[in-house]
Amino acid sequence: xxxxxxxxxxxxxxxxxxxxxxxxxxxxxxxxxxxxxxxxxxxxxxxxxxxxxxxxxxxxxxxxxxxxxxxxxxxxxxxxxxxxxxxxxxxxxxxxxxxxxxxxxxxxxxxxxxxxxxxxxxxxxxxxxxxxxxxxxxxxxxxxxxxxxxxxxxxxxxxxxxxxxxxxxxxxxxxxxxxxx
Amino acid sequence: xxxxxxxxxxxxxxxxxxxxxxxxxxxxxxxxxxxxxxxxxxxxxxxxxxxxxxxxxxxxxxxxxxxxxxxxxxxxxxxxxxxxxx
Numbered sequence: 001x002x003x004x005x006x007x008x009x010x011x012x013x014x015x016x017x018x019x020x021x022x023x024x025x026x027x028x029x030x031x032x033x034x035x036x037x038x039x040x041x042x043x044x045x046x047x048x049x050x051x052x053x054x055x056x057x058x059x060x061x062x063x064x065x066x067x068x069x070x071x072x073x074x075x076x077x078x079x080x081x082x083x084x085x086x087x088x089x090x091x092x093x094x095x096x097x098x099x100x101x102x103x104x105x106x107x108x109x110x111x112x113x114x115x116x117x118x119x120x121x122x123x124x125x126x127x128x129x130x131x132x133x134x135x136x137x138x139x140x141x142x143x144x145x146x147x148x149x150x151x152x153x154x155x156x157x158x159x160x161x162x163x164x165x166x167x168x169x170x171x172x173x174x175x176x177x178x179x180x181x
Numbered sequence: 182x183x184x185x186x187x188x189x190x191x192x193x194x195x196x197x198x199x200x201x202x203x204x205x206x207x208x209x210x211x212x213x214x215x216x217x218x219x220x221x222x223x224x225x226x227x228x229x230x231x232x233x234x235x236x237x238x239x240x241x242x243x244x245x246x247x248x249x250x251x252x253x254x255x256x257x258x259x260x261x262x263x264x265x266x267x
Contacts, residue, residue, distance in 0.1 A: 002216050003216045005216070006215065006216045023221075057243070057246070061247075061248065061251050062187065062251060062253055064247075065187060065190070065244055065247045065249075066187075066190060068240060068243045068244055069190055069191070069193075069194045069240070069244075072194070072236055072237075072239075072240040073194065073197050075232075075236045076197070076198070076201050076233060076236055076237075077201075079201075079229050079232050079233050079236070080201055080204055080205065082229065083205065083208050083225075083226075083229045084204075084208065086222075086225050086229075087208050087211055087212070090212070090217055090221065090222055090225075091211060091212070091215050091217055093215065093217070104215065106211075106215075109204070109207060109208065109211065
């Protein structure tokens with residue numbers, strides 16, 4: 001599947017921006033994953049220190065295979081958890097065309113929210129860069145509101161938010177002129 | 182005495198493996214249908230599947246000499262012998 005099929009791109013439509021969250025925002029999940037990988041090693045060293053040979057493969061005919069299977073299940077579960085977290089991070093997509101904005105928000109594996117907003121309806125674009133890391137690495141939220149204020153799309157933790165804001169204002173002005181004519 | 186064979190735990194492990202593979206495939210399917218199959222998602226998917234392969238190989242290697250017919254006692258009334266002697 002390509003992006004144009006995903007958003008059912010119209011013949012006159014051109015994709016201006018394809019946005020995802022800044023990669024630095026995935027770092028905490030990656031660090032947690034590394035920490036989780038270390039847990040069985042620490043537990044093994046602790047048990048080996050307190051009760052030597054209890055997990056020796058030659059003497060322990062029951063505990064060793066059970067401990068190995070448990071560790072394997074734990075590690076595979078950790079891999080799966082990491083993959084889930086990546087899917088949640090990477091599948092939040094915001095597509096800006098010269099006609100509309102499409103927001104795809106992935107929550108877990110079986111929940112997805114897709115929103116669409118025509119560019120000419122945009123009334124207000126606000127950028128929020130809040131915190132030390134967002135300021136250093138230049139990422140933040142772009143909040144887009146219509147006249148009714150009830151409909152709002154938020155680009156979360158996208159890179160270069162000010163550039164996106166300026167582009168959105170320009171694109172919405174051009175789309176409004178096109179609709180008025 | 183109530184005991185089971187060690188291979189019962191192996192069946193439980195295989196059941197978990199099936200769940201792991203189903204969800205991994207589902208994750209990859211989500212990446213493909215949302216047009217997100219890029220270099221980044223390929224690298225992460227490759228990393229996850231490689232790590233899983235490594236874990237499975239290490240598990241197989243460690244358990245290669247295990248006698249799966251070994252009986253695992255779950256309950257033995259002899260554990261409570263002498264427990265009420267004062």
